[in-house]
Amino acid sequence: MKKGNWGMPLVNKYFNEWNKLGFIDQSRIKVKKAIKRRNRTQTQSFTQSFWLYLMNFEPIYKYCAEKNIFFTEEEKKYLNLFFLSEHLRENILKEFPEEDIINATLKFYVKNFIIKYFNLLRDIRENPQKYKEEYKKAKELNNPRKKILKELKQHVEELINETSKKYNLPIEKEIEWDILKCVVFSSKLQENLNIFFMQYIEKLDTDHETVLSVDEKILTALNLESISI
Numbered sequence: 418m419k420k421g422n423w424g425m426p427l428v429n430k431y432f433n434e435w436n437k438l439g440f441i442d443q444s445r446i447k448v449k450k451a452i453k454r455r456n457r458t459q460t461q462s463f464t465q466s467f468w469l470y471l472m473n474f475e476p477i478y479k480y481c482a483e484k485n486i487f488f489t490e491e492e493k494k495y496l497n498l499f500f501l502s503e504h505l506r507e508n509i510l511k512e513f514p515e516e517d518i519i520n521a522t523l524k525f526y527v528k529n530f531i532i533k534y535f536n537l538l539r540d541i542r543e544n545p546q547k548y549k550e551e552y553k554k555a556k557e558l559n560n561p562r563k564k565i566l567k568e569l570k571q572h573v574e575e576l577i578n579e580t581s582k583k584y585n586l587p588i589e590k591e592i593e594w595d596i597l598k599c600v601v602f603s604s605k606l607q608e609n610l611n612i613f614f615m616q617y618i619e620k621l622d623t624d625h626e627t628v629l630s631v632d633e634k635i636l637t638a639l640n641l642e643s644i645s646i
Contacts (some may be wrong), residue, residue: 441475455629473497478520481638495620505613523635530617531632534597541596551599573630598622 435441447517451637453470474496478488488496500506512528541548619626 430520432470440472440475450559471501472498477519477522481634484638486634486638488631488634491627492634495624495631496626497614499616499620502613519538520639523639526635527639527641530614534617534621537600538597541600548596548600553598554599555595 432441477496478493482487509518509521509525513524516524541551545552595636598618601615617628
C-alpha cells in the first residue's frame with residue numbers, strides 16, 4: 418500500500434458491506450467518445466461503459482422501521498427520485514457536517530422543504546402588500562371561466578383543505594396555494610428559491626397525499642410535532 422492511499426481499503430470495506438446490505442444502487446453507463454488518431458483529422462467513435470454506484474435510501478428506511486415508521490413503495494419512489502441529484506446530496510453534507518448521514522438527510526428535508534414552505538406561507542399571510550402582483554395573478558386563477566380552469570380551482574381547494582386539516586392550519590377563504598405558487602415560480606424569486614424547492618411545491622400539488630404522508634413520517638422520525646403557522 419502506497420503512502421497517501423491508506424483510506425482506500427477502508428472505503429472498499431464499507432462499500433462492500435453496504436452493497437451486501439442492499440444500500441447501493443448500480444447501473445451501467447455508456448458514453449460515446451471521438452478520438453483523433455495521430456495526425457489524421459478523421460475521428461472514430463466508440464462506446465465506453467462503466468458502472469455508476471449510488472447509495473440509496475435503504476439505511477433511512479431501516480432506521481425509521483426501527484421506530485415503527487414504514488414507507489410505502491410510492492413514498493420510497495418519491496424520495497429516491499427527489500434525492501437523486503448529486504448536487505442536493507452535497508448540500509446535505511455541507512449543511513450538516515457534524516451529523517450522521519441519516520439524521521443529516523432528514524433534517525435537511527425538514528429545514529429546506531417543510532419549514533421553508535410554511536415560512537413562505539406565513540410571510541404571504543403577514544405581508545400581503547409584499548405580494549400584490551402574485552395576489553393579482555392568483556385572483557385571476559381563482560375566477561376561471563373555462564371548464565378546465567374551474568376543475569383545477571376545485572382541485573386546489575381540496576388540496577388546501579386537506580393540508581389545513583393535516584397540519585391543523587386555519588382554513589382561509591382566499592386560495593393561498595395559488596398565491597404561493599405564483600411567488601415560488603415568479604422569475605424575480607427563482608434565484609432565491611432553488612430548483613429543489615420548486616420540485617417539492619410541484620409534487621405537493623400533483624401528489625399531495627404522498628408528500629404529506631412522507632412529511633409526517635420524517636417529522637415523526639426526528640421526534641418533531643406537526644408544524645403549525
